[in-house]
Amino acid sequence: MRTIPYFAILGIAVVVALQSCSPAGGDNPGHEYMPDMGHPITYEANVYDDYSYNSWNTAERSVVDRKTLSGLNHPVKGTIPRGYVGMTPDDEVKMMLMTGQSSNSAIRTTVNGSVPFYYKDNEDERLRATKEIVGNPFPITKVGLQKGKELFNIYCSVCHGEKGDGQGYLVSEENPNAKYPAQPANFMQDQFYTSNNGRYYFAIMYGKNVMQAHADKLSYEERWQVIHYIRSMQAKAKTLQYDENQNTFFPAAGTPYAVVAAKKPSVATAAVTEAKKEEHSAEAHHEAGHH
Numbered sequence: 001m002r003t004i005p006y007f008a009i010l011g012i013a014v015v016v017a018l019q020s021c022s023p024a025g026g027d028n029p030g031h032e033y034m035p036d037m038g039h040p041i042t043y044e045a046n047v048y049d050d051y052s053y054n055s056w057n058t059a060e061r062s063v064v065d066r067k068t069l070s071g072l073n074h075p076v077k078g079t080i081p082r083g084y085v086g087m088t089p090d091d092e093v094k095m096m097l098m099t100g101q102s103s104n105s106a107i108r109t110t111v112n113g114s115v116p117f118y119y120k121d122n123e124d125e126r127l128r129a130t131k132e133i134v135g136n137p138f139p140i141t142k143v144g145l146q147k148g149k150e151l152f153n154i155y156c157s158v159c160h161g162e163k164g165d166g167q168g169y170l171v172s173e174e175n176p177n178a179k180y181p182a183q184p185a186n187f188m189q190d191q192f193y194t195s196n197n198g199r200y201y202f203a204i205m206y207g208k209n210v211m212q213a214h215a216d217k218l219s220y221e222e223r224w225q226v227i228h229y230i231r232s233m234q235a236k237a238k239t240l241q242y243d244e245n246q247n248t249f250f251p252a253a254g255t256p257y258a259v260v261a262a263k264k265p266s267v268a269t270a271a272v273t274e275a276k277k278e279e280h281s282a283e284a285h286h287e288a289g290h291h
């Protein structure tokens, strides 16, 4: 007997539920429960307004199907949108101009744009990136290595260790709560010494297994400065050199600033002129202080 009211309530609920979604027909637009949640027009600004036209995937209003219209428009392969940077290893000089390091007329821009990265997140592509990405688009500079160190110690060392040996605090014996499930890569190994930069860049872009991606945390230039810094630590371990003056560790992986400057005398001259100017103005200030 007591089951009857429950049936009644259930019956009413079903009727209400069906009724609330009464179908459209003729002049009746029908009802939908909170339609904006189902057709988020605000998120699809570049799509024909198919909500108000009620022409989902039909050819009535559009000859292009909805999926195509609302899909992301990837940049054409090999092109770089305005304001974005994509440099090759021979472009160090251009890069220095961009970052205001080398000339009086330098444009000071933060090289922060997203740069095309045509590798998918899988093992084959990791190997392809490792093979194909050899050089570092930025020259090795003192400032860059310092910046790389700072960033490495913020973003990587908790796992990979300040020495890059895979003994970060998260997995170290000093940490009484060390529970991190995987061994972070130890960069002080032959396989990492000899590996091209692509392996590092790929790992930063996508992470690997339990390592998270860092593409959103490091800008294009920052990623490459971190890689320079890792290279410099490896060189030190092998008692080789990897700095702004010389790279005896892995010449293809990074060009010292001195080499770039020697190749392009104008860059060297400009840098020296800048330095002199700064000295002069410092002296001027100094003298002014005495009078």
Ligand code: HEC
Pocket (backbone or CB within 6 Å): 126, 152, 155, 156, 157, 158, 159, 160, 170, 182, 183, 184, 185, 199, 200, 201, 203, 204, 208, 209, 210, 211, 212, 214, 226
């Ligand atoms: C939360 C811990 C963690 C952080 C933070 C982290 N890593 Fe890793 N990383 C790992 C682990 C774990 C692996 C080993 C993944 C595997 O092989 O399964 C790894 C692997 C790597 C590899 C080797 C990938 C390969 O191809 O074998 C590179 C290179 C690397 N990390 C670079 C970095 C850099 C650069 C940073 C900082 C920007 C960083 N990692 C930050 C945990 C971390």
